[in-house]
Amino acid sequence: xxxxxxxxxxxxxxxxxxxxxxxxxxxxxxxxxxxxxxxxxxxxxxxxxxxxxxxxxxxxxxxxxxxxxxxxxxxxxxxxxxxxxxxxxxxxxxxxxxxxxxxxxxxxxxxxxxxxxxxxxxxxxxxxxxxxxxxxxxxxxxxxxxxxxxxxxxxxxxxxxxxxxxxxxxxxxxxxxxxxxxxxxxxxxxxxxxxxxxxxxxxxxxxxxxxxxxxxxxxxxxxxxxxxxxxxxxxxxxxxxxxxxxxxxxxxxx
Numbered sequence: 224x225x226x227x228x229x230x231x232x233x234x235x236x237x238x239x240x241x242x243x244x245x246x247x248x249x250x251x252x253x254x255x256x257x258x259x260x261x262x263x264x265x266x267x268x269x270x271x272x273x274x275x276x277x278x279x280x281x282x283x284x285x286x287x288x289x290x291x292x293x294x295x296x297x298x299x300x301x302x303x304x305x306x307x308x309x310x311x312x313x314x315x316x317x318x319x320x321x322x323x324x325x326x327x328x329x330x331x332x333x334x335x336x337x338x339x340x341x342x343x344x345x346x347x348x349x350x351x352x353x354x355x356x357x358x359x360x361x362x363x364x365x366x367x368x369x370x371x372x373x374x375x376x377x378x379x380x381x382x383x384x385x386x387x388x389x390x391x392x393x394x395x396x397x398x399x400x401x402x403x404x405x406x407x408x409x410x411x412x413x414x415x416x417x418x419x420x421x422x423x424x425x426x427x428x429x430x431x432x433x434x435x436x437x438x439x440x441x442x443x444x445x446x447x448x449x450x451x452x453x454x455x456x457x458x459x460x461x462x463x464x465x466x467x468x469x470x471x472x473x474x475x476x477x
Contacts, residue, residue, distance in 0.1 A: 360396025
């Protein structure tokens with residue numbers, strides 16, 4: 224199995240935790256949390272279509288682990304000083320529970336707000352530059368790596384990259400500026416198909432479905448733990464409280 228640095232390199236184009244979150248190494252805990260939240264909105268598994276769910280989930284999990292390291296003073300100091308961290312996957316770590324315990328319920332308006340702030344920002348320019356260089360001018364790679372980009376974004380991205388080339392910030396890639404018509408047509412046909420499907424989605428129903436999915440995950444997790452206890456835990460008269468039971472108990476105590 225690939226180590227965590229390799230996964231970060233694969234999904235984000237680098238393995239530096241601060242660069243992935245797009246924050247300074249001296250960023251405060253609040254700034255790191257805010258950066259984690261914004262990126263997690265992009266890759267939340269319940270916000271992407273089935274074709275991209277697997278990759279989005281891996282990115283979402285990776286971001287959770289990065290934040291869990293940087294928000295811990297001892298782990299962060301170790302990482303800052305040596306670049307070392309615990310590379311073993313914690314089997315008890317649940318990225319969805321971790322996210323929900325930290326943030327409010329995700330809503331479409333949150334993503335739309337971030338999209339408005341992101342497009343045209345310095346952050347987007349850095350992402351386009353990194354994707355262009357990392358993909359050696361492959362537009363498919365650029366559209367996959369740059370958040371909120373799609374085939375409609377191509378003319379704007381080309382203009383941005385052209386300015387970078389003119390300023391000698393990046394190398395000129397012929398495959399980018401003279402892309403074959405066949406490759407471009409394949410990408411556009413796929414995009415038009417996905418666009419038609421997305422236009423048929425009722426956003427209110429989507430929000431309801433996301434909430435149902437979250438509740439289902441909690442129930443499945445409770446069942447999973449109960450099964451493990453039934454198999455391996457010593458018999459005890461004390462009843463275990465599930466996540467759902469704990470939440471109810473806390474509400475009553477309030």
